[in-house]
Amino acid sequence: MSDPIIPTDMGPLIPRNRAMHPAAYDIDYKTSVPRSPKWPLLSMESTPSEETGPRFGHSLIGPMDNNLIINFSKDANKPAIGERVLMHGRVLDENGRPVPNTLVEIWQANAGGRYRHIKDTYLAPLDPNFGGCGRTITDENGYYEFLTIRPGAYPWPNRGNEWRPMHIHISVFGHSFAQRLITQMYFEGDPLIDHCPIAATIKNRSQLDRLVSALDFSKSRPLDFLAYKFDIVLRGRRQTMFENKLEGM
Amino acid sequence: MVQKLDTLVETPSQTAGPYVHIGTIPTFAGNPGIYPEDLGLRAIEDGAAGEVITITGSVIDGTGWALRDAMIESWQADAAGKFPGQAGADAKVNGFCRFAAHKDTGEFTLRTVKPGKTPMRGGGFQAPHIALWIVARGINIGLQTRIYFEDEDNSADPLLSRIEQRNRVDTLIAKKTGDGQYRFDIRLQGDDETVFLDM
Numbered sequence: 001m002s003d004p005i006i007p008t009d010m011g012p013l014i015p016r017n018r019a020m021h022p023a024a025y026d027i028d029y030k031t032s033v034p035r036s037p038k039w040p041l042l043s044m045e046s047t048p049s050e051e052t053g054p055r056f057g058h059s060l061i062g063p064m065d066n067n068l069i070i071n072f073s074k075d076a077n078k079p080a081i082g083e084r085v086l087m088h089g090r091v092l093d094e095n096g097r098p099v100p101n102t103l104v105e106i107w108q109a110n111a112g113g114r115y116r117h118i119k120d121t122y123l124a125p126l127d128p129n130f131g132g133c134g135r136t137i138t139d140e141n142g143y144y145e146f147l148t149i150r151p152g153a154y155p156w157p158n159r160g161n162e163w164r165p166m167h168i169h170i171s172v173f174g175h176s177f178a179q180r181l182i183t184q185m186y187f188e189g190d191p192l193i194d195h196c197p198i199a200a201t202i203k204n205r206s207q208l209d210r211l212v213s214a215l216d217f218s219k220s221r222p223l224d225f226l227a228y229k230f231d232i233v234l235r236g237r238r239q240t241m242f243e244n245k246l247e248g249m
Numbered sequence: 250m251v252q253k254l255d256t257l258v259e260t261p262s263q264t265a266g267p268y269v270h271i272g273t274i275p276t277f278a279g280n281p282g283i284y285p286e287d288l289g290l291r292a293i294e295d296g297a298a299g300e301v302i303t304i305t306g307s308v309i310d311g312t313g314w315a316l317r318d319a320m321i322e323s324w325q326a327d328a329a330g331k332f333p334g335q336a337g338a339d340a341k342v343n344g345f346c347r348f349a350a351h352k353d354t355g356e357f358t359l360r361t362v363k364p365g366k367t368p369m370r371g372g373g374f375q376a377p378h379i380a381l382w383i384v385a386r387g388i389n390i391g392l393q394t395r396i397y398f399e400d401e402d403n404s405a406d407p408l409l410s411r412i413e414q415r416n417r418v419d420t421l422i423a424k425k426t427g428d429g430q431y432r433f434d435i436r437l438q439g440d441d442e443t444v445f446l447d448m
Contacts, residue, residue: 042447
């Protein structure tokens with residue numbers, strides 16, 4: 001499964017700045033209330049268990065895996081219904097370096113706001129030609145691309161009348177197990193973002209803005225699809241010439 | 250004014266939501282056949298060196314209810330303490346595994362080999378352990394924790410040694426329930442809340 005790449009000791013991970021993330025407990029997102037740890041996290045410098053991680057090779061990825069418009073039907077004549085969208089961007093680390101050859105996975109609702117999942121019972125219909133998941137591996141410069149349809153907004157049980165903005169879930173590995181990140185991409189101009197208690201778990205507005213993808217005409221293809229740009233930053237490693245002390249020093 | 254830092258800020262986390270399986274384990278979501286094979290189905294392949302073990306447990310919320318929608322990932326060294334990709338590592342150990350709480354019972358199972366102790370940067374060893382990352386609806390940022398083993402020598406482990414409340418150390422230690430069988434429950438909140446990590 002893993003490609004044989006030998007990790008080198010490049011220094012410990014930069015500790016996570018938790019103020020830039022949502023807190024575990026948020027009363028307006030009701031499910032977080034019983035699922036949030038109450039005691040402080042145990043902080044410690046990363047060890048090899050956090051600094052190493054799984055590597056996935058191109059052999060894992062099928063040729064249609066990053067094309068959600070046809071990867072369910074497996075038939076170019078049976079595309080998914082919806083606004084055709086290219087989702088693209090780069091994966092970087094906190095030091096500004098591209099993260100190449102790393103796995104990116106996405107999942108989303110269909111154009112009507114319905115997920116293809118055994119537990120989704122929303123009244124919007126399933127699209128017989130849409131599965132709702134995709135995966136790819138970043139290139140040597142950290143770039144990734146998915147062709148998909150714009151997901152619909154949908155209601156969900158939380159407060160009295162709650163709607164999720166249009167969003168695509170995204171999961172990134174990096175090269176260290178403690179770089180693991182799952183987040184959500186929103187779409188420029190969606191008025192529901194400002195009403196969403198899940199988006200609002202991020203209290204720092206400039207951090208929330210970073211989850212809103214930008215309409216990008218430079219990659220939009222005439223008479224075919226619109227493009228949205230979404231860059232992702234993972235944790236980096238602390239790299240100074242004083243990192244690797246000799247044993248016992 | 251001071252000089253501008255040129256470092257970037259990590260992208261903020263959002264909950265994985267109730268349908269995390271669609272993107273991570275599509276077969277579990279009821280959608281087989283989209284990918285050639287789901288990722289991380291097995292921590293080990295046949296022939297991996299060491300003791301094959303099975304760890305079962307649940308992810309339990311503050312009310313005592315086992316989550317039915319949690320998704321867990323594990324990462325570990327092989328029986329000799331080498332991580333996949335390191336020189337001399339056991340090629341039959343993938344190290345990485347994905348598993349989900351059962352949709353009806355909330356129970357999860359991880360089948361793997363018991364890892365060896367692993368060296369620390371600057372000397373010393375960590376006791377055998379498996380790193381976990383837990384996501385679910387209502388979890389706003391993935392939770393890191395570890396599984397240690399009650400039948401190993403954990404006395405010099407640097408992480409366990411750092412836990413001030415010694416009564417909480419047990420939350421990270423899997424209980425042996427039979428030959429090669431362990432139990433490890435993860436409590437998100439309440440009495441015996443699991444120690445979660447920031448590493």
